[in-house]
Amino acid sequence: MTKGLASNSAQAALLPEIKITPPGPKARSVIERDHAIMSPSYTRDYGFVMERGEGCVVWDVDGNRFLDLAAGIAVCSTGHSHPRVVEAIRSQAEQFLHMSGTDFYYEVQVKLAERLAAHAPIPGPKRVFFTNSGAESIECAIKLARHHTRGHQMLAFYGSFHGRTMGALSLTASKNIQRRNFGPFLSGVVHVNYQQPVESIERDVVKRVVDEGNFAAVFVEPIQGEGGYIVPDRQWLLDLQDMCRRYGILLVADEVQCGMGRTGKMFASEHFGLEPDIICTAKGIASGLPLGAVIARADVMNWQPGQHASTFGGNPVACAAALATVDLLEESLMANATEVGSYLIERLKQLAQEVGCLGNPRGLGLMIGIDALDATGRPSPEVRNEIVKRMFFEGVLILGCGAHSIRFCPPLVLQREQVDYTIEALRRVCQSL
Numbered sequence: 404m405t406k407g408l409a410s411n412s413a414q415a416a417l418l419p420e421i422k423i424t425p426p427g428p429k430a431r432s433v434i435e436r437d438h439a440i441m442s443p444s445y446t447r448d449y450g451f452v453m454e455r456g457e458g459c460v461v462w463d464v465d466g467n468r469f470l471d472l473a474a475g476i477a478v479c480s481t482g483h484s485h486p487r488v489v490e491a492i493r494s495q496a497e498q499f500l501h502m503s504g505t506d507f508y509y510e511v512q513v514k515l516a517e518r519l520a521a522h523a524p525i526p527g528p529k530r531v532f533f534t535n536s537g538a539e540s541i542e543c544a545i546k547l548a549r550h551h552t553r554g555h556q557m558l559a560f561y562g563s564f565h566g567r568t569m570g571a572l573s574l575t576a577s578k579n580i581q582r583r584n585f586g587p588f589l590s591g592v593v594h595v596n597y598q599q600p601v602e603s604i605e606r607d608v609v610k611r612v613v614d615e616g617n618f619a620a621v622f623v624e625p626i627q628g629e630g631g632y633i634v635p636d637r638q639w640l641l642d643l644q645d646m647c648r649r650y651g652i653l654l655v656a657d658e659v660q661c662g663m664g665r666t667g668k669m670f671a672s673e674h675f676g677l678e679p680d681i682i683c684t685a686k687g688i689a690s691g692l693p694l695g696a697v698i699a700r701a702d703v704m705n706w707q708p709g710q711h712a713s714t715f716g717g718n719p720v721a722c723a724a725a726l727a728t729v730d731l732l733e734e735s736l737m738a739n740a741t742e743v744g745s746y747l748i749e750r751l752k753q754l755a756q757e758v759g760c761l762g763n764p765r766g767l768g769l770m771i772g773i774d775a776l777d778a779t780g781r782p783s784p785e786v787r788n789e790i791v792k793r794m795f796f797e798g799v800l801i802l803g804c805g806a807h808s809i810r811f812c813p814p815l816v817l818q819r820e821q822v823d824y825t826i827e828a829l830r831r832v833c834q835s836l
């Protein structure tokens with residue numbers, strides 16, 4: 404077993420075991436109560452009702468065991484309830500639970516900021532602002548970019564997902580349902596295609612559409628997540644950065660999904676040699692506790708006391724969990740993501756050659772996407788949805804992304820044996836379609 408992988412999973416079986424067709428009676432009862440009381444805006448593809456988890460393995464309330472390749476949407480980076488993360492949380496909880504960093508000081512927050520800044524591929528001195536979520540990190544970046552440049556125009560990309568609060572939603576352009584009936588949005592946001600040649604962005608947007616001197620920021624996901632797990636061309640990202648530098652536009656990397664070790668490096672930007680002015684992160688940062696961080700060039704994060712703050716952002720318990728997370732990522736989990744991620748891609752490639760319903764896999768580390776295809780070889784949302792659903796009955800939790808892709812964003816403790824099971828399950832599902 405790779406050093407640092409959840410040691411308690413040694414005692415637990417690593418593979419799925421379905422004892423009763425899910426959702427079983429206990430799960431159905433929770434689902435029924437959920438449907439009666441919870442907001443109907445949540446999107447549930449199948450009826451998994453969680454009881455507990457360990458590493459990449461999760462149990463439902465009826466005693467079924469599943470392999471979790473979704474990790475709470477790329478969040479449980481160190482695996483479910485990693486003992487070292489749990490211990491860090493317990494130990495901090497015994498000291499104190501909260502003491503707003505807005506008004507007071509505590510070392511665990513400073514330590515985490517120092518660790519994140521040391522990893523961030525931003526040249527020169529850096530500063531850090533803590534939030535509670537991805538959307539909050541984006542809101543912070545929007546305000547910071549406006550404050551620093553005194554401009555308000557922003558560029559984002561079709562297919563991008565930046566969150567659902569009103570500022571972040573103004574940048575999001577993934578699915579229509581996410582924006583429908585919520586306008587008007589922030590003014591000054593222009594969307595173009597992801598990987599649209601920078602020459603044409605410069606010609607058509609920067610020079611024609613946007614008022615000169617009023618352009619605050621370009622928001623880009625270094626790997627597009629919700630939009631389909633798309634790894635862009637390295638040169639495209641570098642050209643975008645170059646355009647930003649030439650016009651004094653801030654480059655904001657939304658690393659909420661692709662950051663914190665998921666791609667095998669702490670920040671996905673590092674794969675491309677990207678040096679953003681601002682990096683937004685959240686999701687995997689604290690292994691499941693709500694936390695986000697915005698890391699920026701110190702001369703960009705130069706606002707005054709009172710201009711931005713958050714009661715809960717950088718909560719000490721979440722910061723302690725994040726410090727343990729960063730330790731584990733550095734010690735072994737980024738290396739494991741690289742190694743097991745390449746293995747998963749390789750196995751998916753082989754499988755795609757055998758079955759007709761899968762396209763070419765793509766991704767970095769353990770951020771991997773693959774298209775579902777219909778009988779004529781065209782990308783198909785229906786086939787994707789069916790595969791995702793049938794994998795649940797095989798005991799594997801996966802999610803879709805984009806219009807017709809399947810995403811694999813497991814805990815970074817995933818093991819080869821679990822990849823092998825996934826491939827066999829996927830083969831059975833593809834052959835059953």
Ligand SMILES: Cc1ncc(COP(=O)(O)O)c(C=O)c1O
Nearest residue numbers: 536537538564565566628659660
């Ligand atoms: C790239 C990206 N940015 C921002 C967000 C929003 O994060 P949150 O749901 O924590 O607000 C997400 C969530 O999926 C995301 O993938």
